[in-house]
Amino acid sequence: MTASAPPPVGRAARLRLRRTLHVATRGAQLLDRQLHLLRAELAELRRAEAAARDEWEARVREARTWLLRGLLISGEDALRTASRVPPAHVTVAWEDSLGVRHPGRTAVYPGVTDASDAAPRNTALAHAGTSYRAAVEAAARYGTASTAARLVEARLRDTTVRVRALHRLRIPRLQQNLTAIELALEQSEHEDALRRRWAARRTRPAAGG
Structure with missing residues (x-):
């Protein structure tokens, strides 16, 4: 693996890097929240x-209990008549929570039976029908x-990955680059000061001249 290129050295580069580090740190704080x-x-x-x-x-257990009672009373043939119910229609209202779009409230519209359809043969089957409709709503x-x-x-998983990348990779790399730039600038300023002092000594007139 090749080594990464050294960061550019200069006061402008230091300023840009400080801003980038601030943005990354602020972003990590917001993601943590x-x-x-x-x-x-x-x-x-x-x-x-x-x-x-x-x-x-x-609800399913209750419906099964009523269905079993109804079949014990009227026999399995009663189920053919009781099961002629149109399918229910379900609508879902979507909501937004913390930037996540997900289903929220639901509404279940049971199928409408025809007036000519035979009624359940006993009250147990009638209760079973009511219980199964409640089970559909609960489902x-x-x-x-x-x-x-x-x-x-x-x-949550995606945000966790992003936060870890910022804390473990992005921010430490920026801090490392900023430290390198500041050290290089400090060394450069120190060398400039030495050169100025040396130049000043060379241009200073000799004593008694």
């Missing part, structure tokens, strides 16, 4: 995801919360 906010946001989304998953699983909320958590987590 964003990381803190993203971690808090992700923790909140994960809690919402866990609660939505628990609700969805509970939509769970999917939304899970997707939002994944998107924020992805942004």
Whole structure:
């Protein structure tokens, strides 16, 4: 691997490098703050995801229980009539949080049954239909919360990589280059001072001349 080229030496180069270092340091500070906010946001989304998953699983268990009761009462043939339900329609409103666009609120519109469709043969099947609709709504909320958590987590990983690159590579390299420039300038100024003193001694008239 070839060595990196030395930084340009000069007061203008030092000024530019100081500005670049300031921008990099300020950027790292802002990203550090964003990381803190993203971690808090992700923790909140994960809690919402866990609660939505628990609700969805509970709704599915409840619906299955009612369905089993209805089938025990009226037999499996009753399921053919009870299952003739149009599919539900789900809409998702997208939101922006800390620069991350993710799904937010959901709305579930159940399929509309025709007036001529046969009604459930017993109340257990009717309860099962209601419970399954609730399960669909819970599934939509769970999917939304899970997707939002994944998107924020992805942004958190990307931001973490950027912060580490600034702290471990970019800023130390800039500081090293700035130190090298300042040392070179100090040496150059010292040599200039020596040359001026030497020139002054050579041009000074001899005593008694």
